[in-house]
Amino acid sequence: MNSHKTKTLSKPKGQQSLFSVKGDALAAQLATGLIVGLIMATGLLSDTSSAQTESSEIPDLTGIWDGGTRARPINGENMPWEPSNFPVLNERALAYQQVWEEIIAPKYDCQPASSPAIQYDPYHMEVTQWPDRVLFRYEKDDQLRTVWLDGREPKATDFGIQGFSVGHYDGDALEVVTTHFVFDVAGFDDYNGIPSSSQKVVRERYWREGADLWITLTVEDPMFLREPASYTTRWIPARAGYKLASYDCDAESSRAMVKFFPSKYK
Amino acid sequence: MITHRIILPLLLLLALGLLAMAPPLSAHHASGPFYDSDKPIEIKGVVTRFVFRNPHAALFLDVTDDSGETAEWQVELGAPVMLRRVGWTPDLLPVGMIVRVAGPSARAEGAKGLLGRKLTRADGSPILEGGSTQEPTPAR
Numbered sequence: 001m002n003s004h005k006t007k008t009l010s011k012p013k014g015q016q017s018l019f020s021v022k023g024d025a026l027a028a029q030l031a032t033g034l035i036v037g038l039i040m041a042t043g044l045l046s047d048t049s050s051a052q053t054e055s056s057e058i059p060d061l062t063g064i065w066d067g068g069t070r071a072r073p074i075n076g077e078n079m080p081w082e083p084s085n086f087p088v089l090n091e092r093a094l095a096y097q098q099v100w101e102e103i104i105a106p107k108y109d110c111q112p113a114s115s116p117a118i119q120y121d122p123y124h125m126e127v128t129q130w131p132d133r134v135l136f137r138y139e140k141d142d143q144l145r146t147v148w149l150d151g152r153e154p155k156a157t158d159f160g161i162q163g164f165s166v167g168h169y170d171g172d173a174l175e176v177v178t179t180h181f182v183f184d185v186a187g188f189d190d191y192n193g194i195p196s197s198s199q200k201v202v203r204e205r206y207w208r209e210g211a212d213l214w215i216t217l218t219v220e221d222p223m224f225l226r227e228p229a230s231y232t233t234r235w236i237p238a239r240a241g242y243k244l245a246s247y248d249c250d251a252e253s254s255r256a257m258v259k260f261f262p263s264k265y266k
Numbered sequence: 267m268i269t270h271r272i273i274l275p276l277l278l279l280l281a282l283g284l285l286a287m288a289p290p291l292s293a294h295h296a297s298g299p300f301y302d303s304d305k306p307i308e309i310k311g312v313v314t315r316f317v318f319r320n321p322h323a324a325l326f327l328d329v330t331d332d333s334g335e336t337a338e339w340q341v342e343l344g345a346p347v348m349l350r351r352v353g354w355t356p357d358l359l360p361v362g363m364i365v366r367v368a369g370p371s372a373r374a375e376g377a378k379g380l381l382g383r384k385l386t387r388a389d390g391s392p393i394l395e396g397g398s399t400q401e402p403t404p405a406r
Contacts, residue, residue, distance in 0.1 A: 068348075076296065102299040107321075123347070139347060191296050245347045250319035257322070257342050260300040260372035260379045 058169045061127045061134070061206055064242055065213050065235030068122045072233050077191045080120050080231035087219075087229035093194055096185075096224070100193030101265070103258045105186040110249035112141035114161050115178055115202040116219045117189045120233060126244055127213070134167060134174060142247045147176050154180045159198065173207040188224070197223035212236050295321075300342075301370035301381040308368040309339055309380070310388065318346050318356035325359060325382065327367070340379040341367050353394050364388040 073079050081087065089097070107113065113121055123140040136145040147167040154164035159180045167176040179201050181187065187196025200221040207214050218230035311327030323343035330336045343349070346356075359365065369383035385393055 102296065105295070107295065110321075245350065247320050247347055249321055250317075253317055253319040253324060254321055256317075256324045256340065257295075257300050257372075257379070260374050260377050262374050 058129070059172045059174060059206070059208055060129075061174060061208065061213060062129050063213075064124055064126045064238040064244065066124055066238045066242075067120070067233075067235045068124070071212075071236040072120075072122075074122050075117075075120050075190065080233060081189060081192065081229070085229060085231055087188070087194065088226040089194065090224060090226050093224035096195050097193050101261070101263060102193075103261050103263065104193075105190070106184070107186065107190065108255050108258055110141075110251050110254045111184075112143050112161060112249075113138075113190065114143075114181065114184065114187060115163065115200075115204075116217050116231075117187075118143060119204070119215060119217055120231070121190075124238055124242065124244055125235060134176075137244060139244045139247060141249060145178075147174075163200070163202070170205075173205050176202075176204040176206070178202040178204070188219070188221075195224055196221050199223045209234075297342075297370070297381050300373060301379075302373050303370045305371045306369060306383075307371040307380050308366065310364065310366045311339060313359050313361055313363045313365060314338065315361070316356070316359040318349075318354070318358075320345050320347055323349060323354075325365075325367070325385075327365065329378075337378055341369075341382045341385075342379070343382045343385075358393060365393070366390065 068074075078086075112118070118138055118140060121138070121140040123138065125139065126135075126137040128135040128137070132148065132150040134147040134149065136147065137143070138145075143162060145162050145165055147165040149167055149169075152166065154166075158164040159182050161182055161184070163178040164180040165176050165178040167174055169175075181196060181198055181200045181202075183195070183197050185195045186193065187200065188194035196219075200219065200223075203218045203220075205216045213235045214232065215234070216230060216232045218228050219225070220228040309327065309329050311329035313325065314328050315324075315326040317324045317326075323346050325341040325343060327339045327341065328336050329339045346354070364387070366386045366388060367380065367382050367384065369381040371377075372379035387393060
């Protein structure tokens with residue numbers, strides 16, 4: 001796992017067998033033509049026509065990655081958003097911060113973290129690379145993000161808490177752009193009371209350096225930020241044999257400490 | 267040479283010992299809004315319930331004060347997804363077990379709660395055989 005910087009993706013074996021039919025050549029051609037024609041008629045090929053070719057050299061990002069304290073400082077009010085890269089907030093965001101208090105955060109009702117926070121949560125993450133997509137599975141909150149590589153565009157109904165992600169390989173890196181986020185009163189991070197809107201755009205660039213996986217993440221959201229903000233961090237390979245655990249957030253446990261908060265709203 | 271033979275293994279053991287004490291973190295939320303580090307507290311009580319669920323394990327104790335009054339206290343611990351990695355299980359703290367807990371006290375007035383920075387058996391020994399006394403520390 002994670003031992004090579006680049007790798008070549010191959011087609012699933014089932015698809016390869018379609019083009020290696022033995023026997024009568026004419027019959028094979030007719031059968032192949034019929035099958036391909038049927039597939040094209042049902043539109044199954046149209047969605048994958050612009051996926052990157054199987055022979056492309058792409059970075060090997062596959063594996064289970066540790067984003068815990070072995071890899072980087074733990075998140076907090078000043079991590080990863082330090083004074084040097086802290087987002088410049090507009091008046092709307094500042095007004096939100098004034099009415100904000102910690103227990104407003106929907107995470108206390110088990111709402112999952114989303115970008116750009118979930119990438120910096122100190123948990124494990126699994127990356128799976130398929131020819132037409134890259135899957136990011138986060139141990140935190142049991143979240144799964146799909147990054148489509150086949151050229152598809154989000155539809156008007158594709159809004160969600162993790163947004164809609166498209167990407168492509170750029171040399172030895174994976175570039176991801178995510179849009180179509182739903183409004184989130186704590187959508188920027190877990191610590192500073194900064195909301196995010198449906199105008200949020202998150203750009204991620206993943207690459208390998210030795211055994212490690214790196215990311216530079218940039219977030220823009222004209223509804224709340226005056227300019228884009230970004231951070232760079234890394235994951236290290238998980239210990240051998242590690243498998244992602246189920247998070248299975250429990251609503252009662254999630255709210256258990258809320259009563260210890262001295263609310264300013266009486 | 268002899269010095270190296272003795273000191274290097276000792277340094278290695280020390281480093282491993284420090285690693286063993288590194289607390290698993292929850293990182294689900296900041297602890298500051300809920301607990302006051304300037305007001306640490308230590309309690310001793312009888313386990314009435316141990317809820318081993320994400321995002322935070324919670325321990326409930328019956329604590330008897332100096333006047334003989336008994337009240338239930340709530341202790342916030344780390345995320346089970348992390349605690350499991352260092353050997354914690356849902357049956358580690360059975361009902362009736364006596365434990366000591368120390369950590370920042372809850373901020374809300376009159377609240378009976380704390381963040382479990384240090385957790386031991388009644389005699390002060392680690393909860394886990396050979397383990398650290400500071401495993402359960404939650405986020406920051």
